Amino acid sequence: MLSAFLYNIHQILEGSMISYETHILPNSDYYVYTPSTLAKKLFFYPICIGSFRYESGYRLARDSYDSFLMMYILKGTCFVTVGSHTMQAMADQLVLLDCYAPHVYGTDSGFEALWLHFDGPMARIFYETIVSEKGSLLYPAHPDAIHRSLYHIYDTFRSHAPIAEDQISGTITNILSDLLSSEKAQQVSGKTQIGISEAISHINKYFYKSITLQELADIAALSPYYFSRVFARETGMTPHKYLISTRMANAKFLLKTSQMSVKEIAIRSGFSDESGFCTAFKKQEGMTPKEYRSSNC
Structure with a gap:
C-alpha cells in the first residue's frame, strides 16, 4: 500500500526547463521537483536535477541553496571553492557540496556535468561522514555505476515517467553508500x-x-x-x-x-x-x- 501511494501520487509534472544563465550551452536542461510530505519525513529526495554543458567563463557564487549537491563531471574540468579551499574536478570525479553554506564553482576551459540537488532527513549525516573521511572531491571506485545511477534519475524526469519516491530515494542512498564505502584506494594521510x-x-x-x-x-x-x-x-x-x-x-x-x-x-x-x-x-x-x-x- 505504501509503495502504491508513493508511486506517482506526488510528482512533477512540469516539462524540462532551459537555463538562461550565461555560459551555459544549448542542449542543457533541468527538472525541478516538489517532494511529498511523506518523502520529506522518510527519504532522500531530489529537488532538481540537470545535465549541463558549461563553456569557459562560467562562474556561480551562492550564499545558499537549501540542499546538498552531487555533481558528476562527464568531461572537462571545473573549479570548486568552499571556504578558503579551491579544488579542481575533472572527468569521472564527483563533487559533493553542502549548498546550505556559501560555495562557488565554475570553469576556465569548459566542462559537462550531470548534477543533482537533493535533501532528506539523513542527508547531512551522510554528507558530513563522507566529507570528513574523503573530502568534497571524490574518486568513485565505480564511476560508470555512479553515472548510470544519476542518469537513471535524470532520465526518469526527462521521459516524464511516474516518480516512485521510494525508488529514487533508494538510488540516492546507493550512490552515497558507494561513495562512503568503496572510493578508490587513493587516500593520502x-x-x-x-x-x-x-x-x-x-x-x-x-x-x-x-x-x-x-x-x-x-x-x-x-x-x-x-x-x-x-x-x-x-x-x-x-x-x-x-x-x-x-x-x-x-x-x-x-x-x-x-x-x-x-x-x-x-x-x-x-x-x-x-x-x-x-x-x-x-x-x-x-x-x-x-x-x-x-x-x-
Whole structure:
C-alpha cells in the first residue's frame, strides 16, 4: 500500500526547463521537483536535477541553496571553492557540496556535468561522514555505476515517467553508500594533505616568483615524484599546470582592471618574458592578451 501511494501520487509534472544563465550551452536542461510530505519525513529526495554543458567563463557564487549537491563531471574540468579551499574536478570525479553554506564553482576551459540537488532527513549525516573521511572531491571506485545511477534519475524526469519516491530515494542512498564505502584506494594521510595544502598556498602567494618542483616538494615534505602524483590526484592538474593557471588568473585580472602594459603584466604574473606569456596565454585562452583586454573592456 505504501509503495502504491508513493508511486506517482506526488510528482512533477512540469516539462524540462532551459537555463538562461550565461555560459551555459544549448542542449542543457533541468527538472525541478516538489517532494511529498511523506518523502520529506522518510527519504532522500531530489529537488532538481540537470545535465549541463558549461563553456569557459562560467562562474556561480551562492550564499545558499537549501540542499546538498552531487555533481558528476562527464568531461572537462571545473573549479570548486568552499571556504578558503579551491579544488579542481575533472572527468569521472564527483563533487559533493553542502549548498546550505556559501560555495562557488565554475570553469576556465569548459566542462559537462550531470548534477543533482537533493535533501532528506539523513542527508547531512551522510554528507558530513563522507566529507570528513574523503573530502568534497571524490574518486568513485565505480564511476560508470555512479553515472548510470544519476542518469537513471535524470532520465526518469526527462521521459516524464511516474516518480516512485521510494525508488529514487533508494538510488540516492546507493550512490552515497558507494561513495562512503568503496572510493578508490587513493587516500593520502592527513599529514600529506596538509603538505599539499601548504604547497598550494605557497603557489597562490608567490606565483609571481620562480617556483621549482623541488621547492614545492620540500614544503610538502615529499619526494618530487610522489608530490607530483599526489598533487595531481588532489587538484586534478600537475603542479606546473596549477602554477601556470594561477599566473594566468592574475594576468587576466590585471588585463581587465589595470592600464599596465602586456610586458609589465607578464612580469608581475611570473612569466620571464612577454613572448612566452603571449604564447601561453593564446594557447589557454584562444586569443592574445591584447584581444582579451579589448573584449573585456
